[in-house]
Amino acid sequence: MKISRLLALSITLTSPLIFTSCKSNHAGHGTHSDHSPEPVQVSVSEAHLQEVPIYNEVIGIIRSRFRASVAPKVTGEILKIHVSPGKSVSKGDLLVELSAMEFSTKLQQAQAALDKVRRDLQREEKLLIDQSSTQIAVEDLKDQERLTKAIVAEAQTFLSYTKIHAPFDGVITRKFGNEGDLGLPGTPVLEIEDFDHLRVEADIPEALANFLEVKSSIKVVLPDGKIEDASVEEIAPSADPKSRTFPVKIGFSNTHDLKSGQSVKIQIPVKKAEVLLVPRSAISHWGQIERVFVVDEGYIHMRIVKTGDVYGDSVEILSGLTAGEEIALHDGGELIDGAPIAK
Numbered sequence: 001m002k003i004s005r006l007l008a009l010s011i012t013l014t015s016p017l018i019f020t021s022c023k024s025n026h027a028g029h030g031t032h033s034d035h036s037p038e039p040v041q042v043s044v045s046e047a048h049l050q051e052v053p054i055y056n057e058v059i060g061i062i063r064s065r066f067r068a069s070v071a072p073k074v075t076g077e078i079l080k081i082h083v084s085p086g087k088s089v090s091k092g093d094l095l096v097e098l099s100a101m102e103f104s105t106k107l108q109q110a111q112a113a114l115d116k117v118r119r120d121l122q123r124e125e126k127l128l129i130d131q132s133s134t135q136i137a138v139e140d141l142k143d144q145e146r147l148t149k150a151i152v153a154e155a156q157t158f159l160s161y162t163k164i165h166a167p168f169d170g171v172i173t174r175k176f177g178n179e180g181d182l183g184l185p186g187t188p189v190l191e192i193e194d195f196d197h198l199r200v201e202a203d204i205p206e207a208l209a210n211f212l213e214v215k216s217s218i219k220v221v222l223p224d225g226k227i228e229d230a231s232v233e234e235i236a237p238s239a240d241p242k243s244r245t246f247p248v249k250i251g252f253s254n255t256h257d258l259k260s261g262q263s264v265k266i267q268i269p270v271k272k273a274e275v276l277l278v279p280r281s282a283i284s285h286w287g288q289i290e291r292v293f294v295v296d297e298g299y300i301h302m303r304i305v306k307t308g309d310v311y312g313d314s315v316e317i318l319s320g321l322t323a324g325e326e327i328a329l330h331d332g333g334e335l336i337d338g339a340p341i342a343k
Helices: 002-033 101-129 135-160
Strands: 042-046 048-064 067-070 076-081 094-098 163-165 170-175 190-193 198-205 217-221 227-235 245-251 263-279 284-286 289-296 299-304 306-311 314-319 326-330
Touching (some): 094 190, 101 135, 198 263
Antiparallel strands (some): 048 263, 170 190, 217 227, 217 263, 227 245, 306 314
16 A cells, blocks of 8 residues: 555656656757748749640551562572671672572583674675675574574573672671572572661551551650651551551651661550640659649649650649649759748
């Protein structure tokens, strides 16, 4: 019983000290929170409604405007391949050599036959002058000369086919054959592409194809996120019966060192809608939170927002703002919630 009374007395005596200590700490915190932020210099913009196009996106593939599969025109053993994938070549550069023995022999035979016909023709023309030959014999030899010339030209053409040259300036992208292989007509040995002239090829669903026409402007989102202006060059007149898509080719300027085979996004405008826009520079991040600072009666106040699509230097606001509200833009200083605007 005495112990209980002593404990109660101890609590009673110490309570004022605890209360005094808590009050002192609370007062110190209040003094810190009452400190007003320094005035900040800002520019002001207004959240406004604007009509913008709404896009549907389709995946497209970058392809070279000029690409070719290099294949022999005649049958022959591949003796030498002078290039490898990744090598740049100029129009007319020697790419592949085939065995030329058979064609070289045929050319020699044809040339020998032509030389004989020419000798016979010269002899008959001299005999005709001496009236020891006839005009018919001379004409027959002239016909043989023309025929043999054609055979020589044909043999020369086939011999030229044993050397394959680059059809245009470009880069070797693939190699299908090797030295020692049998080169066959129509069977590719190399593939060459021109990376300076690219375009986008895509299969557009029939539901979206009606929104496109030749020469219409379109947007292409590149792999690095940049948006490039482009133009529709070709639209297939009929759809693929299996995929129900229309092959479309879109031209654009390659100023980003793009390569054939990369994928891009094609933005197809399907309608227009009114959206709320603010300058992109007005958006700042606080961790994962997007925010703006609203101007109200000479002060700035933080407002959490949710953004949507980007339209040039503006960004769509999905929630958190209404049209007509004034937004503070950074002028170099840090924006603080509740800070007054400098006069």
